[in-house]
Amino acid sequence: MTALLEEGMDPSATNKIGQTGLHVAAIWGNIEVAEVLIRYSADVNAQNQFGITPLHMASQSSKHAVAKLLIECGADPSIKAGNGMRAHEVAKDQKMRELCGAPSLKAHAAVIADDVELLRELLANGIELSEQDAEGETPLHLAVKAALGESIGDDPLVEEEEAPAANSACLEMILGEASKNKSAISSTATDDAMSFAVLAAKQAISSLTSAQSLHNAQGLMPIHIAAEAGSLAVCEKLLTHGAPVNAISLRTDGQHSGQWGKKVDGKIEKLDNTDQTALHLAVIRMVEQAEEAGEDAPPGDPSLVRLLLEHKASPNLPNIECATPLHLALMGGLNEVVELLVLAKADLSLGCKAFGKDNTALHQATLLRNVHTIKLLTKYGAAVDAVGRDGWTPLGLAVRSNAVDAAKALLEAKADVHKAASGNGKTPLEIASINKKPEITKLLEAAAGVEVH
Numbered sequence: 001m002t003a004l005l006e007e008g009m010d011p012s013a014t015n016k017i018g019q020t021g022l023h024v025a026a027i028w029g030n031i032e033v034a035e036v037l038i039r040y041s042a043d044v045n046a047q048n049q050f051g052i053t054p055l056h057m058a059s060q061s062s063k064h065a066v067a068k069l070l071i072e073c074g075a076d077p078s079i080k081a082g083n084g085m086r087a088h089e090v091a092k093d094q095k096m097r098e099l100c101g102a103p104s105l106k107a108h109a110a111v112i113a114d115d116v117e118l119l120r121e122l123l124a125n126g127i128e129l130s131e132q133d134a135e136g137e138t139p140l141h142l143a144v145k146a147a148l149g150e151s152i153g154d155d156p157l158v159e160e161e162e163a164p165a166a167n168s169a170c171l172e173m174i175l176g177e178a179s180k181n182k183s184a185i186s187s188t189a190t191d192d193a194m195s196f197a198v199l200a201a202k203q204a205i206s207s208l209t210s211a212q213s214l215h216n217a218q219g220l221m222p223i224h225i226a227a228e229a230g231s232l233a234v235c236e237k238l239l240t241h242g243a244p245v246n247a248i249s250l251r252t253d254g255q256h257s258g259q260w261g262k263k264v265d266g267k268i269e270k271l272d273n274t275d276q277t278a279l280h281l282a283v284i285r286m287v288e289q290a291e292e293a294g295e296d297a298p299p300g301d302p303s304l305v306r307l308l309l310e311h312k313a314s315p316n317l318p319n320i321e322c323a324t325p326l327h328l329a330l331m332g333g334l335n336e337v338v339e340l341l342v343l344a345k346a347d348l349s350l351g352c353k354a355f356g357k358d359n360t361a362l363h364q365a366t367l368l369r370n371v372h373t374i375k376l377l378t379k380y381g382a383a384v385d386a387v388g389r390d391g392w393t394p395l396g397l398a399v400r401s402n403a404v405d406a407a408k409a410l411l412e413a414k415a416d417v418h419k420a421a422s423g424n425g426k427t428p429l430e431i432a433s434i435n436k437k438p439e440i441t442k443l444l445e446a447a448a449g450v451e452v453h
Contacts, residue, residue, distance in 0.1 A: 002036055011042035018048035026054040026070070029063035034070070044075040051082030059100050060090040067099055077101040089132055103131040107139035111146065111170045112153040119170055123177045126200060129211040136216035140208070143171040144222045144238070148229045171234070175241050178208050212243045219250030219275060227278035230285040232304045235278070239311045246314050249275045279305065279313040279325045287332030302337050315346035323352040330364050335372050339380075348382045351389075359388035366394040366410070369403045378413035385416050396421025399428045399444070402437045407444070417448045 001021075005011055012020050022042045025034040034054075038044065047053055055075040058067040067087075071077065077087045077100045088100035107127045110119040119139075129139050137145075142152045149166035181201035215221055223243040226234040239245060251274075276284075282304045289300050305325075309315070315325050326346040329337040331354065342348070351357040355364040362382040365373040374394075378384055385393050392400070395415040398407040400422075407428075411417065421428045429448060432441040 001033065005036070005040045011037050011040040012046055014046075014048070017050070018046075020046045020048075020054070022046065022054040022070075023048060023052070023057050026057035026063060026066050027061050029058070029061065029066050031065045031069060034066050038069070038073050044070050044073050045079060047079070047081070051080065053079050053081070053087070055079075055087040055100065056081055056085075056090055059087040059096050060092070062092050062096060064096060064099065067096060071099065089136060091134055094134060097134050102134075103128070105131060105133055107131065108133055108137070108142060111139050111142040114146070114167060114170065116169050116173050119173050120177070123174065123204070126203060127207075129174065129207040130214060132214060132216070134217075136214070136218075138211040138214055138216075138222075139170075140174060140211040140222050141214075141216050141220075141225065143168075143174055144225050144234060147171040147234050148226065148231055150229075168234075171237065174208070175237055178205060178241050181205050209242055212238065212241070213247060215250050217252060219252040221247055221249070223247065223278045224249045224276075224281055227281040227304065227308070228285065230282065230289075230304060232307060235304060236307060239307070245279075245308060245311045246277055246317060248277055248317070249281070251275045251320060274320060276319040277313065277317050277325075279308045279315065279317075280319050280323075280328060282308060283325045283328045283332070283334065283337060286334055286337060287328060290332060290334065299334070299336055302334070302340060305337050305340055309340060309344045313344075315341040315344045316350065318350075318352070321353045322357060323354060324350055326350075326361055327352045327354070327364065330361060330368065330370070330373060333368075333370060333373075335370075335376065338373055339376055342376070342380045348377060348380070349386070356389035359392075360386045360394075362386060362394045363388045363392070363397060366397045366403065366406050367401075369401075369406050371405045371409045374406055374409040375413070378409070384410060384413045385419055391420070391423025391425075393419065393421045395428050396431060399431045399437065399440055400435070402435075402440055404440050404443065407440055411443070411447045417444055 012022070014020050020042060022034060022037050022044065023046070025037065044055075045053055053075065055067060055070045055077060058070060080086055086100070088097045088102035091097045091100060091102070107119060107122050107129065108131070110122060132138055145152050147166055147168035181204045184201045185198055212222060220228070221244070223235065223238050223245065224247075226238060286300045286302065286305070290297070293300075318324055324346065326338065326341045327350075329341060346361075348361045350361070351359045355367060360383065362374065362377050362384065363386070365377055385395070387393060393415070395407060395410045395417070398410055417428050420426065421431060426434070429441070429444045432444055
């Protein structure tokens with residue numbers, strides 16, 4: 001390598017995704033290679049196609065010696081990658097975080113210790129709530145987890161010990177101070193609008209807003225954590241103080257770390273890692289609870305779904321699998337939730353990967369043989385003769401699978417028994433006759449007013 005550099009090779013030459021030799025040395029912790037490249041003036045702040053610097057690579061890979069060398073040679077720890085994260089925010093240990101210039105985390109310590117008075121003092125002195133620890137948690141993330149009864153801090157629970165009791169004191173303190181700041185701003189006379197107190201109050205509110213919108217290492221904002229836990233009370237508190245109701249969580253597995261891509265038209269593009277909204281998570285929680293409770297259990301409480309919709313949660317945002325909250329509710333048989341989403345203007349024409357992107361909600365309900373949902377969707381205007389994947393209509397799918405009750409519900413909604421119901425142009429009657437389905441054939445004959453021999 002030294003010989004090539006002596007001959008004039010660019011020490012900052014890149015591969016197809018913009019990675020330099022220094023990026024690669026940082027990943028593997030090869031201090032000797034890094035030293036040579038830097039000696040020949042390699043760019044220590046070079047960013048690849050995803051905005052990642054060698055210091056990001058060293059930090060994420062826990063290569064402390066390389067990270068120290070990079071910083072000593074001018075690497076800038078404040079550079080943000082394409083995902084908005086700085087080098088210390090991708091570190092996996094506190095030593096690396098400190099090396100890369102991580103903040104003090106005093107507010108984190110106060111929340112972990114449940115020291116409300118210290119937290120009050122820090123908030124009064126303008127502590128930044130958007131500071132993130134090695135797990136990407138802000139003080140607000142930790143306060144939300146404490147309010148949900150989750151364990152926070154470095155000490156794991158002893159197996160025999162009970163889980164910690166829910167404690168919302170720190171969350172109440174953070175949000176309570178935000179309310180005071182809003183009141184201070186609204187009650188200030190116009191000529192005092194730029195006073196120090198008002199500026200401090202505005203900065204504090206901005207700090208909370210930032211914390212509300214930051215993802216932790218699991219790709220979750222505070223509102224996602226609360227929704228995933230199914231906490232109506234915590235979600236309501238966060239939403240009242242400006243939580244972004246339609247913000248999307250992130251996939252954070254290795255494939256979606258921001259360092260992998262796919263080739264599109266000859267170019268490498270970062271894999272989409274956007275995942276789910278709070279509404280998705282609330283519906284998933286209800287589906288899981290229904291599965292645990294069993295078929296004979298009463299339906300779950302949809303209050304959290306209703307709250308999110310009242311705060312303008314969109315029922316039409318897709319998750320990474322192209323499923324909207326409506327698709328998830330249909331799959332889980334949550335009829336009450338389906339109706340809430342339909343009333344909130346859920347798009348009944350959207351498909352998803354699981355049931356076909358060209359299939360509508362009514363196709364999905366038919367495939368699931370959910371007669372109640374079929375009647376509900378058609379009541380609210382679902383296109384009963386919509387053509388879906390491979391040319392199938394809902395009635396065609398019902399006939400093909402001999403779903404008699406589903407077919408009855410579709411016919412009651414005026415499904416066209418004479419219309420081609422599949423890609424090969426055959427009508428429902430023809431499909432039933434070919435497949436020798438006597439019961440459903442009689443049903444279709446009655447609807448068509450004809451007899452098939």
